[in-house]
Amino acid sequence: MTHGEHHYNVVVEWTGNQGTGTSGYREYGRDHAIRANSKPEIAGSSDPAFRGDATRWNPEDLFLASISACHQLWYLHLCADAGIRVLSYLDEAHGTMREGPNEGRFAEVVLRPCVVIRAGDDRELAARLHHSAHEKCYIANSVNFPVRCEPTIEWAEA
Template identity: 65%
Template sequence: MTDKQHRYDVNVTWTGNQGTGTSSYRSYSRDHLIQSAGKAPIDGSSDPAFRGDPARWNPEDLLVASLSACHKLWYLGLCAEAGVVVLSYEDDAQGEMVEEHSGAGQFTSVVLRPRVVIAAGSDLGTARELHHLAHQKCFIARSVNFPVTHEPDISTASAS
């Protein structure tokens, strides 16, 4: 059996030329537009620490969001298959990055902190264990070279 391959086409267009291009480090905006056919565009920039617009998404935000969303999607699917009814899911994910003296840098960790509410009658132990399986299956977490951990807070909705 052959492995399935998937392709993702994204266009990133720099929109930050303020008239003189990159004539100096301070002469241009880091703004860009992230697009893909049939999807709403995303306004991007760099981290404000690197002269970016704090109102726009930066690559570091998007990496942490991708890890969080990937874990959530796997988790919800695994719960559905296992008979665990998830009523709500919210994650306060946090990434840590180190910038070296040279200006290069890398992420050192991401912690996912999902708060999950499951329906009364769903198995709490299974709900906890499925976070481990979701982590093992997440395409994005399997693709990065730093630790991605999860600290789920799972509660059961009271029966009405």
Template identity: 65%
Template sequence: MADREHRYQVTVEWTGNKGKGTETYRAYERKFTVAAAGKADIAGSSDPAFLGDAARWNPEEMLLASTSACHKLWYLHLCAEAGISVESYHDQAEGTMLEAKQGRFTQIVLKPQITLRAGDDIELAKALHHQAHEQCFIANSLNFPVLCEPQIKHA
């Protein structure tokens, strides 16, 4: 199969100019809007630790959410192919970022809680997380570990 290229486009617009631009570090808000054609806008800001608005999504949360969502979508796909019926999937993902001279994420831990149809193979369902990780476009693009600690039960 030939490689296929996919392109994505979003607009990120800073909306935090309080009248003096970035004249000083505290003179502006960190608010921004993420937009894409045909989709609801996402209200963003920096993390409150960096003078951001806690009511808005910050880039670190968006990275964590993207990683969790990509893994979940691959996992659901692989389960469907394997004849395993996932009845619920709830992930409480956690990311660790080190603030240093060059801050960076050091790891993400996915913690999905999954309920399967009664009688489905729990061991196969656990093994499919490894395959989902190998297929996840986001995890494959990151330069730090993405771990998965699933808890799986029957309905």
């Protein structure tokens, strides 16, 4: 693994002009497209609470997904290195955002990964590796609010 500086580029294009641009708060759509290199486009909008389209991804969903996915990828790496064979991983993450008069911010994220490992593998080590994954997660290290992890570790049926 190389250490150093990494750069990321995305394009976010607003597609919500309904003919009059931003002539008024209720006069434009929140739809946008998110692109990066040759990856599939993500259809975005704002949260429905902010006049967005509930069928599209919003920044808050993507932010929470980033934290969860980063933790998962580190966890799988650490388990592979430790000889823990992960057979399935499902995280039902939850984020709490608080809205103030002039701003909003996330107050907390709770990751709830349910991990199934090979029967006989060390469940205690598998649980401890979540702590290490959290310490290594680039996204969790970049936020200014608590990210908690409440894992469940199960053995696969023999």
